[in-house]
Amino acid sequence: MTWGTTDLTVRYPHTLALDAVTFAAPAGQISAVVGGDGAGKSTLLRSLVGGVRPTSGRVDAPALREIGFMPTGTGVWRELTVAENLDFVAAAYGVRDRDRRAALLAAAGLEQVTGRLAGQLSGGMRQKLAFTLAMLHAPRLLVLDEPSTGVDPVSRVELWRLIARAAVDGAAVVLSTTYLDEAERAGTVCVLDNGRVLRSGPPEDVMSSTPGTITVTDDPPDRDLAWRRGRQWHAWHPGPPLPGETPVAADMEDAVIAATLALREQGPSAATSDPSATTPGPDTATSGLPPTTPGPDTATSATTPGPTTSGSPS
Amino acid sequence: MWAMIFKEFLELRRDRRTMAMLIVLPLLLLVVFGYAASFNVSTLTTDVVGPGATQAAAALRAPFEVGRVDPAAGDAEARERLRTDRADVVLVTGGDTAVALVDGSNLFGAQAAKAALARTPLKVEVLYNPDLKTSWVMVPALVGLILTFIGTIVTAIGLVRERQAGTLEQLAVMPFRPSDVILGKIVPYYLLAALDLVVVTLLGRLLFGVPFAGSVLTFGLGAGLFLFVVLGVGVLISTVSQNQGQAIQLALMIMMPQILLSGMIFPLDAMAPGVRWIGYLLPLTYFTKLSQGVMLRGDDLASLWLPLVVLAGMAVVVFTAAVLRFRRDLAPSQPSTGAAAGGAS
Numbered sequence: 001m002t003w004g005t006t007d008l009t010v011r012y013p014h015t016l017a018l019d020a021v022t023f024a025a026p027a028g029q030i031s032a033v034v035g036g037d038g039a040g041k042s043t044l045l046r047s048l049v050g051g052v053r054p055t056s057g058r059v060d061a062p063a064l065r066e067i068g069f070m071p072t073g074t075g076v077w078r079e080l081t082v083a084e085n086l087d088f089v090a091a092a093y094g095v096r097d098r099d100r101r102a103a104l105l106a107a108a109g110l111e112q113v114t115g116r117l118a119g120q121l122s123g124g125m126r127q128k129l130a131f132t133l134a135m136l137h138a139p140r141l142l143v144l145d146e147p148s149t150g151v152d153p154v155s156r157v158e159l160w161r162l163i164a165r166a167a168v169d170g171a172a173v174v175l176s177t178t179y180l181d182e183a184e185r186a187g188t189v190c191v192l193d194n195g196r197v198l199r200s201g202p203p204e205d206v207m208s209s210t211p212g213t214i215t216v217t218d219d220p221p222d223r224d225l226a227w228r229r230g231r232q233w234h235a236w237h238p239g240p241p242l243p244g245e246t247p248v249a250a251d252m253e254d255a256v257i258a259a260t261l262a263l264r265e266q267g268p269s270a271a272t273s274d275p276s277a278t279t280p281g282p283d284t285a286t287s288g289l290p291p292t293t294p295g296p297d298t299a300t301s302a303t304t305p306g307p308t309t310s311g312s313p314s
Numbered sequence: 315m316w317a318m319i320f321k322e323f324l325e326l327r328r329d330r331r332t333m334a335m336l337i338v339l340p341l342l343l344l345v346v347f348g349y350a351a352s353f354n355v356s357t358l359t360t361d362v363v364g365p366g367a368t369q370a371a372a373a374l375r376a377p378f379e380v381g382r383v384d385p386a387a388g389d390a391e392a393r394e395r396l397r398t399d400r401a402d403v404v405l406v407t408g409g410d411t412a413v414a415l416v417d418g419s420n421l422f423g424a425q426a427a428k429a430a431l432a433r434t435p436l437k438v439e440v441l442y443n444p445d446l447k448t449s450w451v452m453v454p455a456l457v458g459l460i461l462t463f464i465g466t467i468v469t470a471i472g473l474v475r476e477r478q479a480g481t482l483e484q485l486a487v488m489p490f491r492p493s494d495v496i497l498g499k500i501v502p503y504y505l506l507a508a509l510d511l512v513v514v515t516l517l518g519r520l521l522f523g524v525p526f527a528g529s530v531l532t533f534g535l536g537a538g539l540f541l542f543v544v545l546g547v548g549v550l551i552s553t554v555s556q557n558q559g560q561a562i563q564l565a566l567m568i569m570m571p572q573i574l575l576s577g578m579i580f581p582l583d584a585m586a587p588g589v590r591w592i593g594y595l596l597p598l599t600y601f602t603k604l605s606q607g608v609m610l611r612g613d614d615l616a617s618l619w620l621p622l623v624v625l626a627g628m629a630v631v632v633f634t635a636a637v638l639r640f641r642r643d644l645a646p647s648q649p650s651t652g653a654a655a656g657g658a659s
Contacts, residue, residue, distance in 0.1 A: 049487040065489040073480035092488050 002026045003048065003141050003172050008057035010043050010195075017043040019195045020057065024188065025141065025172040030163060032183040033176040034256060035192035041176035042072060044192065045145050048174060061141055065093065068139035068171075072146050074130040078119030082110055082129055085118055086136065093137035104132045107162055124155025131162055135171075142166055144175040148182060160185065180253040191256050198259050203252060210250035211262040212238040227257055236261050331563050338567070346574045349586035350593075355426040357583060361395050363387035364407035371405075377426055378403060389413075396441055398617035399607060402583075403427050411437050418443030419610040421451040422581040442527075442610045450525070453518035454605035455578040458540065458598050460514050462572060464507040465544025466551065470561040473499060473552035477643075486644045496640050500545055507545070511537050515609075527612030536604040536618065539625040543597040546632035553639040572598040600624045 004024040010017040018040045025031040025048070033041045046052045048061050049069045061067060069075070077085050086101055095101070105111045108128040113121065118129055127147055134142060144163070148156045160182065167173045167187075175186075183189045184203045191199040191206065199206045213236065220226030220235040227234055234248070236258045241247045250258060326332060360378040362371040367385040374380055381401050384391070392404040392415055402423045404415045416427045418440040425446060431438045443450045476482045476499070485495050515533075518524045526533075547568060555561040573579065575589065576598035582590050593599050600621035607613035607621075615622070 051483065051487055063489075064487060067487065069484065069487045071480050071483045075480045075484035077481055078479055079475075089488075092490065 001140065001172070003060050003062065003174075005044065005047060005054075005060070006058040008044070008047060008059060009055045010040075010047060010052055011055040016195050017052075018047070021190075021192070021195070021197055023190050023197070023200070025174045026187070027140065027172045028167055028170050029187035030167045030173045030175065030185070031188045031190065032186035033174065033190045033192060034178070034180060034183045034252075035176075035198075036178075036260075038194070039192040040195040041192055042145055043195075044190075045143050045174060045176055048141065049143050062139075065137070066140040068134035068137065068142040070130045070134040070142075070144045070147055072149070074126050076118040076126055076130050076133060079117065081115050081117055082121070083114040085129060085133060086114075089133045089136050095137050100138070101136065104135055107165065108132045109158065122155075124151045124159070127151050127155065127159055128162065131159060135162075135166055138169075139171060142171045142173045144173065146176050146178065148177060148179060156182075180251075180256055184252045189252070191259060193260055193263060198263060199255070207250050207252060207255040210255040210258045212236055212258055213241045213245065213247045214250055214254050214258055215241075215245050216248050225261055229253070238262060238265055331560060331567075335563065335567060339570075342571065345589060346571075349589040350575055350580050350584075352580060352584040353422050355420075355423045355581055355583050358402040358423055358427050358430075359400075360403040360405060361392070361401040362405040362407065363389075363392050364405075364409075364412070366407035366412065367405075370407050370412060374405075377430055393441065397611045397613065399603070399611070399613070405436070411435065413437045413439055416440045417611075418446055419451060419606050420581070420583075421446060421448060423583060447522075449518075449522040450610060451606065452578075453514075453522055453524045454609045455576075455598075455602040457511060457514050457518070457537075457605055458576075458601040459573065459578065460510055461507050461537065461541060461601070462544045462569060462598055464503065464510055465541055466548045466569060467562060467565040468506075469500070469503045469545050469548030470551040470555065470565050471558050472503065473549060473640075474555050474558050474561045477552070478557050482643065492641045492644045495644055496549075496637055499640075500549065503548070504541055504545060507541050508537070511541075524609060526609050528608035529614065532613070532615050532618065533605065533608045535615075536601060536608070536622055536625060539622065539629045540597060540601040540604075542629035542633045543625060546629065546634075546636040547597075549636035549640055550632065553636070553643055572596050575599070576602055578602050597625060597628050600628075 002024050004022070006022050007020045008018050008022070009020055021040070021044060023031070023033070023044060033044055035041050043052055047054060047059050049067050050059075050061070050064060077088065080088065082105075086105070090096070090101065102111070105114065108131065110125065110129060110132065113125065118126060121129060131144070131147060134144065147163070148159055151159060156179075163173055163175065164185075177183055184207075186203060188201060189199070189203050189206050190197060199209060201209075215235050216229075217226070217233050217235050220233045222235070222237075225236050234254055234257075236254075248254070326336075356377050357379050358377045359381045360374060361382045361384070362368075362374070362380065363384045364370075364387070365385055367383045367387075371380045371383045382395070388408070389406050392406045395401045395404050396415055396417045399417070402417050402420055406413045406415060414427070414431050414434075414436045416424045416431075416438060418424045419442040421443065424440055424443070428438060428440070428446075440446065473482075476485070490498075515526070519526060548565070551561050551564045551568070555564060571592065575585070575593040576596050577593060578598065582593050582599070585593065604613075604618055604621040604625070607618050
């Protein structure tokens with residue numbers, strides 16, 4: 001089963017939040033939505049859970065009862081204890097399986113703090129509680145809006161362990177993140193920029209489709225086309241490597257930044273929601289890099305995004 | 315320092331609520347204390363009954379304003395007119411000495427009447443609050459004020475807390491019907507406010523000896539309607555507030571006129587007509603009339619129809635608006651169909 005959106009456009013009074021976005025979230029897989037502030041990540045996720053009514057296009061999602069959602073800012077009830085939070089959500093979804101609840105608590109490392117107020121938990125523990133709440137009813141679609149933002153590195157590792165387990169257990173996991181190293185761990189990545197799909201597909205495809213050339217330097221010639229990576233700079237220019245240049249293989253961060261820079265160079269019309277239909281721009285063509293080739297999941301999402309269920313918010 | 319001052323002005327200019335408080339509050343206080351803050355009742359509606367009613371009515375001077383003159387009526391009718399709040403004073407003629415019956419539940423009116431009648435040979439009998447105790451008049455009104463406080467401020471804060479914590483968004487995508495969420499949020503406050511109503515009323519009786527002359531059911535009906543109004547106002551405030559500070563600010567701006575203009579502190583009769591009409595638009599005005607009527611005078615449903623009908627009307631309008639607004643918050647965001655450009659988060 002694949003959930004997702006097809007040509008989804010969401011237009012607010014003064015903002016085009018999503019522009020014909022096609023996105024697929026297959027069951028048993030983590031699908032990451034990345035992009036900068038205002039890219040449209042939260043709007044896409046909220047569309048999947050029925051929080052936003054589409055202007056046009058299609059949303060394929062299970063019924064609300066089969067969706068788990070973790071909004072930005074965790075969405076836990078701070079004045080309730082961990083146990084009371086779980087009790088409330090269990091009652092709302094009619095979950096009576098105490099074993100599942102205990103297993104989730106143990107996996108999240110929260111079994112020792114069930115009597116503590118959620119507001120008194122550390123940021124990481126609160127995120128894990130929010131995740132546990134979203135997972136309690138074993139949803140078929142798990143939507144997590146920036147679950148690891150503001151979480152310390154150790155808690156991020158633990159959180160990701162939980163997320164990966166949810167996917168292994170069969171849930172379609174959709175998460176937005178600003179941490180591009182996290183996106184590399186996902187099965188598919190959708191890179192959004194100003195409401196449009198900039199790149200989409202398995203992480204390796206997104207990275208291999210990086211346009212232009214990236215080099216490592218201590219003194220970039222044009223700082224508008226360079227970004228810091230630790231103590232060094234990565235610089236980008238369109239086209240193939242220049243004589244004497246040694247290009248570096250792009251990781252996800254390089255790929256997303258390079259794609260964004262390439263888009264800015266070409267103008268906004270260069271972006272497309274369907275990577276299979278991408279017409280390589282001059283940079284891509286001349287660089288010798290292959291045109292964006294979507295993975296099998298993405299190809300499926302663009303054409304047959306799965307059956308529309310009764311729970312489809314549209 | 316100049317940068318700090320400039321920044322503060324910029325922020326103030328964009329904080330419309332604070333600006334409104336800066337502008338509206340001084341104007342409100344000026345108007346209230348200029349036109350409403352008076353304990354001097356200059357007009358007392360005075361009915362005259364008994365065989366000598368016509369002559370007695372002709373002899374009446376300010377502050378007594380002659381209302382109904384009925385030579386055929388007697389003492390019982392006179393007391394009934396006071397009980398049903400149709401007159402402040404009723405002059406009963408026909409005995410050896412004419413008796414002036416004064417409504418003690420209208421504290422300042424009764425004080426003015428006693429002062430004016432002291433210069434006459436009339437026998438004065440103060441009903442419903444014979445010792446003219448302030449607490450007897452204030453406690454029924456305070457019950458309304460406390461309900462307003464809980465219903466408006468506490469409800470608004472509780473709902474805004476949900477929004478601020480991001481859990482309202484969570485509730486919207488959980489398998490609840492909007493009515494489940496709305497009722498689930500409001501019922502606890504309604505019950506708590508009802509409990510407070512009972513506690514405050516009982517304490518008022520125990521500590522201050524305030525009588526409860528009327529029907530508990532009538533009082534409960536009026537209080538129930540009033541609670542719907544104030545809870546509705548609380549919900550409405552929450553729907554236009556992004557955080558608890560904003561909610562408290564707005565709730566105070568709505569509560570302040572109720573405290574000052576509902577007749578709870580300053581008698582409505584002593585206010586300038588324009589300001590008095592503001593008082594007639596406020597729910598606490600009608601609850602105060604109702605609670606004083608039931609507790610002190612033992613008013614029944616028939617004589618309290620006006621405050622009950624007004625409160626019922628207000629409850630329907632305010633509560634419906636509140637539920638519709640709240641339901642909109644829970645519904646999916648409604649995108650526009652017009653052209654636009656730019657990004658969104």
